[in-house]
Amino acid sequence: MNPVELVKRQKAYFRSGATKSVEFRMKQLELLKEVITKHEQDFVDAIFKDFRKPEFETYATEIGIIHDEINYALKNLENWTKKQRVSGSLVNFPSKNYTVAEPYGSVLIIAPWNYPVQLALLPVVGAVAAGNTVVIKPSELTPNTSSAIAGIMSTYFQDKFIAVAEGGVEVNQKLLEQEFDYIFFTGSTRVGKIVMKAAAEYLTPVTLELGGKSPCIVDKSANLEISARRIAWGKFLNAGQTCVAPDYILVQENSKNDLLKHLKSAIWDFYGEDPGESPDYPRIVNEDHFNRLMGYLKEGSVFYGGQSDKKERYISPTILTDIEPNASVMEEEIFGPILPVLTFKEIEEAIDIINKKPKPLAFYVFTEDDKNESLLMESCSFGGGAVNDVVAHLGNPNLPFGGIGNSGMGAYHGKTSFDTFSHTKSIMKKTSWLDIPFRYAPYEGKLKWIKKILK
Known part of the structure; x- marks a missing residue:
């Protein structure tokens, strides 16, 4: 898979507007839930092959958590995507003010090996709910699970929307050379610094889910x-x-x-x-x-x-x-x-x-x-x-999950996942039937009044 061409295809698909409607997002989340349910045993078997994790733990700490996250997003997505009214200010009277959550665009999710399904797909829920395209990079240290994720996701999702890039460090490096609109990384503090440095080349915002001595x-x-x-x-x-x-x-x-x-x-x-x-x-x-x-x-x-x-x-x-x-x-x-x-x-x-x-x-x-x-x-x-x-x-999807300092930056889970993969766009709308001349030059005699208003 050529990372350059892949990112181009995803950016073009995003620009087409296909991912932005609430209906599309919900349909894709419902499909993801169906896919995980249908292939539950495939994931269980793959993780067992990688490090003999028992089925109960795999369901409780990986598959079940993803189901819960999808259900939570489906229940709340319409409200999350609505315009949020905010108060106006005296200096802009009269005006209407609101914020809108818009997707960043193309998102790279780099997952670790320790919870290889949950930590690859849980961020995908937030990214899709927010209306983005996604490239998932599973860990090469759990090759059976990486292969399962790649095979399953490619069967149900077009790579211009959700793609899986398998491979080792060299694949990570090639992906990090691309101009993604957002990068979500889970892993060590050492590698987190490498990701952040690469993201800085394009001023790409990042979430770093790291670790530490808890x-x-x-x-x-x-x-x-x-x-x-x-x-x-x-x-x-x-x-x-x-x-x-x-x-x-x-x-x-x-x-x-x-x-x-x-x-x-x-x-x-x-x-x-x-x-x-x-x-x-x-x-x-x-x-x-x-x-x-x-x-x-x-x-x-x-x-x-x-x-x-x-x-x-x-x-x-x-x-x-x-x-x-x-x-x-x-x-x-x-x-x-x-x-x-x-x-x-x-x-x-x-x-x-x-x-x-x-x-x-x-x-x-x-x-x-x-x-x-x-x-x-x-x-x-x-x-x-x-x-x-x-x-x-x-x-608890109502609790944001994330670190601070060496243990990371940014957070996700529940509404916080949607917010993480969304840019909050601020908009003020003013009327044209009233135009108060106070702000225009000449300013003579106006300084004392602006001081009273803004002091």
């Missing part, structure tokens, strides 16, 4: 058993390969031993004595990531887990303690099934640890103390988060 604070007032189960679920979901997984725990000193006991119990309940035999526990995506994660196991004491099998790319759910503050496991996003547990004495100490690191994508607090909750939420900057839960905030 902290999980557990104070002495928390329900430790419930906290442990929810943390273990969110951390070891997808074998820890989740951008909003709790990256590390900060637990109040006197609660550490009890929390560790409950974490061990939760892992046992979820995956049994040997998680390697569990049908519900995925594998690491490739050998490079496996080797990187194995290096972290040397940086602390393994409280629980630590088993591995390189041939299977298997690392068991692992809890690390006795970690040095400058260890690399505390500097880099882990993105795997390794959970460091550190302690703090007073809540201010936890805040200090968090705020010395780059702003995280997610932030989790387990507490029954309203004062601690408020202090943590007001003192720490982060993309989004939850109190007494982890990860689950992504399931």
Whole structure:
């Protein structure tokens, strides 16, 4: 597929106006929903081949979320596309003022490997709802899923509207050389900088969904058993390969031993004595990531887990303690099934640890103390988060999802997805039957009046 010709075709199709009507957008969203339903098993099988993800997780964290997003868009799209009246101003009296959401045009969506269907197609929902054409670049690290997405989408959608570009880094580079009207990237901070630099060549706006070390604070007032189960679920979901997984725990000193006991119990309940035999526990995506994660196991004491099998790319759910503050496991996003547990004495100490690191994508607090909750939420900057839960905030389409600083810029999900892929056009309409001469020269004697109006 020639990227130059592809982008030309998409731009021409967009200029034709075919994608702009609400009826067209809704029809395409309905078709996308039908396609995902019809090929659900194909997606499940492809992801399983790539890293042995169980069907329940694939549906709950990928396919089901896309269905929910499409349903939400179909329900609200007509209202989103209506003119939005805004108040006028005295200096422009009389006038009518409103905004209109218009599509950017041709959109590039670069998806990662960890949720290869959801993170490729969920942004497509917003882009199509807003009236754009789309080029999807799936990750080459999940080749079976990439192939499934390409084959399925090309069967039902013309490439002048929605196209899938498969391949490795060289394909990304060629796509980023093209003049898209919007770029949506999900992946690492390192690659995000490359995308942003390429976008700057054409002043193309971007959304960057990145990652970071998302902290999980557990104070002495928390329900430790419930906290442990929810943390273990969110951390070891997808074998820890989740951008909003709790990256590390900060637990109040006197609660550490009890929390560790409950974490061990939760892992046992979820995956049994040997998680390697569990049908519900995925594998690491490739050998490079496996080797990187194995290096972290040397940086602390393994409280629980630590088993591995390189041939299977298997690392068991692992809890690390006795970690040095400058260890690399505390500097880099882990993105795997390794959970460091550190302690703090007073809540201010936890805040200090968090705020010395780059702003995280997610932030989790387990507490029954309203004062601690408020202090943590007001003192720490982060993309989004939850109190007494982890990860689950992504399931609410009314909550924008996105990062800040090193963890990204821009957001999506629900109405925010529509807004992300739309330019808000501002329009003022004035009448010609009344023309107040005050603004015209000569200005003599008018300055004091403009000061009264605008002061």
